Amino acid sequence: MSVGIRHDDLRRRNRAMVIAAVRQAGQPSRTEIAATTSLSHSTISAISSDLIVEGILTESKPSEAGSLKRGRPQVGLSLNPExxxxxxxxxxxxxxxxxxxxxxxxxxxxxxxxxxxxxxxxxxxxxxxxxxxxxxxxxxxxxxxxxxxxxxxxxxxxxxxxxxxxxxxxxxxxxxxxxxxxxxxxxxxxxxxxxxxxMAVALRWRDPDRYRDDFIAILLSHGIGMGLVLKGELFTGTHSSGGEFGHMIHRPNGALCRCGRRGCVEAYAGNYAIWRNARQMGEDAEPVADVSDADMRALAAAAREGDGPEREAYRKAGEALGYGLGSLFALIDPAPVAMVGVSAAAFDLIEPALRQAIAQTAGGQHSKSISFDTEPNExxxxxxxxxxxxxxxxxxxxxxxxxxxxxxxxxxxx
Amino acid sequence: MSVGIRHDDLRRRNRAMVIAAVRQAGQPSRTEIAATTSLSHSTISAISSDLIVEGILTESKPSEAGSLKRGRPQVGLSLNPExxxxxxxxxxxxxxxxxxxxxxxxxxxxxxxxxxxxxxxxxxxxxxxxxxxxxxxxxxxxxxxxxxxxxxxxxxxxxxxxxxxxxxxxxxxxxxxxxxxxxxxxxxxxxxxxxxxxMAVALRWRDPDRYRDDFIAILLSHGIGMGLVLKGELFTGTHSSGGEFGHMIHRPNGALCRCGRRGCVEAYAGNYAIWRNARQMGEDAEPVADVSDADMRALAAAAREGDGPEREAYRKAGEALGYGLGSLFALIDPAPVAMVGVSAAAFDLIEPALRQAIAQTAGGQHSKSISFDTEPNExxxxxxxxxxxxxxxxxxxxxxxxxxxxxxxxxxxx
DNA sequence: CAGTGTTTTTTCGAGGCTCGAAAAAATAGG
DNA sequence: CCTATTTTTTCGAGCCTCGAAAAAACACTG
Structure with missing residues (x-):
């Protein structure tokens, strides 16, 4: 099971490390790579010259404009697009x-x-x-x-x-x-x-400051999906892609979910569920196949207009998401959340009930420190x-x- | 962040690998270690002779009684107790x-x-x-x-x-x-x-066949605890020990939990909750400080005796555990479960409702393949x-x- | 009981890799 | 043009692992 490290693995791993450093940093010099990998300059020099010969990296002369430092200027290394x-x-x-x-x-x-x-x-x-x-x-x-x-x-x-x-x-x-x-x-x-x-992978590359080691990406769309990064690694199930946040149980024997079961988070927070509640069709009503983005935006507008079934529908969605997140946070500790998808544009309608619900849960201890960001386009x-x-x-x-x-x-x- | 592999790390890691192999296998020969680590015989020989000189390993002559194999007999390596x-x-x-x-x-x-x-x-x-x-x-x-x-x-x-x-x-x-x-x-x-x-760590060493890469240990005691191993590693939260299964929300605004919140799994399945339900004290009753193991065993006996509030209390516990596990399985895929603690001895009373509940959840797709084992003494x-x-x-x-x-x-x- | 076959373990030289030190390269400032 | 400074390369040293061959330790055979 646990396998020893062979001598040739060394080079392989350090090569990968150098490539990864370049992909992350963009145009790092050899010296910068040596610093981030904590390998010696000699090693970085050897590896990068290999990589350049192989056409994987290229030297991009002007490392940075106007670097008026004293000594030999750094040579930037970048990925060869070709x-x-x-x-x-x-x-x-x-x-x-x-x-x-x-x-x-x-x-x-x-x-x-x-x-x-x-x-x-x-x-x-x-x-x-x-x-x-x-x-x-x-x-x-x-x-x-x-x-x-x-x-x-x-x-x-x-x-x-x-x-x-x-x-x-x-x-x-x-x-x-x-x-x-x-x-x-x-x-x-x-x-x-x-x-x-x-989505989670992309968020980490887009904004590594906010989305670094631990965060949650939730897709608020027709269904509810989740991408989870824990300790810097994408969390997946043991057999499947896992992380079926939308099908955690919010209320035993509750509203009918698209998956055929009852009481899932999605059955309250998916677009079809919000639609169903806003139209007061009852929790047993068969989920509609699809709700257009335009319809959802209209729903959100109506909810913002005044207190009616639309607003209540978003409140229920927030509640389900809040309790779901609360249960999740009981397992993994609270982390920053990115709300992605059409309904993320209606997060203002969802957030109050969500925060109220989460405050009722174990994760709610740090309710204020949980921050949400939204991105409507998945x-x-x-x-x-x-x-x-x-x-x-x-x-x-x-x-x-x-x-x-x-x-x-x-x-x-x- | 990501750090390169230095030359001296190699030996360190392979040393650790050899020690780990001996700890796992008990009395493996050098050849067996070479096989499991996929390192060469020469390397294993060098490392183990170092370890013997340093007093970490010892050679235990009779590798195994009556090994009537043809060639030079294997020499077992074992950990030096001293x-x-x-x-x-x-x-x-x-x-x-x-x-x-x-x-x-x-x-x-x-x-x-x-x-x-x-x-x-x-x-x-x-x-x-x-x-x-x-x-x-x-x-x-x-x-x-x-x-x-x-x-x-x-x-x-x-x-x-x-x-x-x-x-x-x-x-x-x-x-x-x-x-x-x-x-x-x-x-x-x-x-x-x-x-x-x-508990989870110990289960893995006790029964590596059943508890290998993915499994769940649940402590059914005054409170409900969980130890989770995923992909061969102990799963912990990002800030805390994490895995607070007992405080996932079973029913929003439900029974009063020892933690002061409402509707946690523990508020239905902890000893105090079973006790409270069996005594028909109501879900808002303040949790008692402690219930003795003898009292719990008496409760279980009464529940087995006939259909009354005791049996109903265990049913509710099973339901809460089932929905909780269902939500957990939505996130991580189903895995074998070990029920540990006093109430594990009453698992016969818990199991029917548990299985029924889990069948209502996303994890329940494979309900039959989820196997439970019990161990009363934690x-x-x-x-x-x-x-x-x-x-x-x-x-x-x-x-x-x-x-x-x-x-x-x-x-x-x- | 000596010889033979078999398996395990050790020995030894070869090949690689990283490292540190020193050299080389490339620039700014004077 | 020379010097100070910083980056990069070069080169020998020191380890480490590996493969092949040798050595060791035993069972079996006649």
Whole structure:
């Protein structure tokens, strides 16, 4: 089980460390890398000269404009955009989006497409996904050989091995091994990730000051999803993508949830639940298939207008989220929260009840120290997360390959 | 942040690996160690001969009786009991227990003592703990210099740094930095751990087949505690010992909990809650301070006798535990559960309602595959866990010391 | 009971890696 | 143009692990 460190692993790990340092810092000098990795200058020099020869890093002469320091100026090291490229595929309700991203993280090309995911057959869903990838790969400006990885994100449950979608609210079909399908079709390594986990990954790269070691990303959308980073690592379940915050039980035998069970947090805080309560349809009413973003915005506007069923619906959503977070905080200690998705724009309506509920829970001891941030648009986040995930795979597994693929518990975000 | 691997770390880590292999396997030969660590025979030979010279390992000639294999017989390596010793201190409600344990894990001496922890002053509580340790250290048979570590376990919340008890139900006093107190008093490194976490550690050593990478230990006692192992590592909160399963919210605004809040799982499943329901005192009744184990056993007997308030009380406990586990399983996926403590002996009364509740939750999809095991006596478990935790500290930090103490996320149980 | 086969353990040289010290490189200031 | 300063590279030393071969320790056989 626990495996010793072999001599050749040393170089591999330190190579990966140098690449990671460059990806994080942007344009660090060798001296800066030596400082962050606590390796000697000689070692960094040796490794980086290797990496430059291999075309993974490049020297970017003007390290920083106007650095009027006395001695030899630092030479910035940066990722060579042409070293590789990755492709992201984000499949969400009625929407499919692909992008090609170079090794430095810049979008090279993209394509988006509306679909009717809820009614499509299994074959045509898979077909659309492979077709859109094929079109991008056929782009004449693109060197297909450089595509080192495809990362696909989807709402729903994926397996820990990042091979398959197990279940998703956007389609009735289950157990689609997208990763295997892509690998077979294109011969490119692929992974299948959960959308909320990718949101969390992206937040960490966007704002490492706020989202560093411990934080929570909650998707307030038709359903409720969560991405959780604990101690610097993405938290996943043991078998699935895990973190099904939306299906923690808020009230035993409570409102009917889209998942068929009763009393889940989502059955109070999902868009369909807010809609159902605002329209006073009763907690047993069958969840509607979809509520448009425009409708949700109208609902929020009505709730802000005056005290009526709309406002009460948001209050109930806040209460469910608050108790849910309270239970979560009992397990993991409070942490900063990012609310993402359409209903994050209505967080002003949700927050009072949420804070009131959380104050009733174990996590509420530090209620005031729990801070919330909102981001209404989830799609760019998910894509960024996918891109980072794929690029880091390239960093580690392709540009710093080890003899054996040593599976480490959890997946480091950095 | 992420730190490179230096050349001298290599030996340190591989030394630690060899020691860990011996601790796990008991009496492995060098060849077996080479196999489990995937290091070469030469390396294992070099490291183990070092360790033998240093008195950490010993060669135990008869590797196994009657091994009628053909070639040169394997020489078993075992931990030298005299290499070091550790001390465990378990402080629970009205009870204090200390033990000295040799490097091989055998109890050398012990002492137990009844206290009135609920009413004692802060000073006398600390005084009793240091006094009992001092008495053990004064044992003429004991070489005090060999005590390398003191591990103290307590019910309640400890900090992640394992220095202090932040809050405990066994005493009104808070924020007692026992680890620092012991270090100052005796000059021996000390740690402060949560009791349920130590239960989990011990279960893993007792039955590594069942309790390997992912499992849950739940203490059914006056309060409800949890120790959680995920992906082979003890799961702790980010600031505290975490995993406050007992204070997840079962019913918003529900029964009064000992913690002062309402609707916690514990307010239905803790001994005092079962007692309160069985005696039909109402959910708002102030929790009693303590219910004796004998009273609880009588309660269980009455519940088995016939359908009355006692049986209903256990049913409610099962329901709360079931929904709580269901919410937990939504986050981490289902895993084997060990029920520990007095009320684990009444698990037959709890299980039906528990399974029924869990079937209503997201985790319930695999309800049948969730298996429960019971262990009525928590104290030995807690002590074993403490001992292992302290011994592994000695293995890693004293017998395989690195230049820098590199804090890894989570604490490996192995 | 000596010889042979088998398995474990040790020995030894080779190859790699990181480190520290010193040298080389590149610039600003005088 | 020279000096001070900082960054980067070079080079030898010291470890560490590895593979191959040797040594050790026993069972089996005739």
């Amino acid at each position: 070293a590789a490229a990755v492709m992201t595929v984000v499949l969400s309700l009625n929407f499919l989006s692909v992008a090609v991203i170079d090794y430095a993280g810049q979008v090279v090309s993209e394509e988006q497409r509306r679909l009717d995911t809820l009614t499509m057959s299994r074959e045509s869903l898979i077909g659309e996904c492979t077709a859109i990838v094929r079109r991008r790969l056929a782009d004449p400006d693109l060197d297909v050989r450089s595509i080192a990885r495809i990362a696909l994100a989807i709402q729903g449950i994926t397996d820990t091995r990042a091979r398959a979608m197990l279940w998703s609210p956007i389609t009735p079909h289950t157990d689609i091994a997208f990763a295997d399908i892509f690998e077979d079709a294109f011969g490119i390594p692929a992974i299948m990730e959960n959308d909320c986990n990718m 799609l760019p986040l998910i894509r960024e997360g996918c891109a980072m995930r794929a690029l880091i795979f390239v960093d580690q597994e392709i540009f710093a390959p080890g003899v054996q693929a040593r599976g480490s518990a959890g997946k480091s975000v950095a | 290499a070091a010793a550790v001390m465990t201190v378990v402080l629970s409600l009205n009870f204090l227990s200390v033990a000295v344990i040799d490097y091989a894990g055998q109890v050398v001496s012990e002492e137990q003592r009844r206290l009135d922890t609920l009413t004692m002053s802060r000073e006398s509580l600390i005084g009793e703990c240091t006094a009992i340790v001092r008495r053990r250290l004064a044992d003429p048979d004991l070489d005090v210099r060999s005590i390398a570590r003191i591990a103290l376990a307590i019910q309640g919340i400890t900090d992640t740094r394992a220095r202090a008890m932040l809050w405990s139900p066994i005493t009104p006093h808070t924020d007692i930095a026992f680890a620092d107190i012991f270090e100052d008093a005796f000059g021996i490194p000390a740690i402060m751990e949560n009791d349920c976490n130590m 104290l030995p478990l807690i002590r074993e866990g403490c001992a292992m935790r302290a011994l592994i500290f000695v293995d890693q930090e004293i017998f395989a010391p690195g230049v820098q103490a590199r804090g890894s996320a989570g604490k490996s149980v192995a």
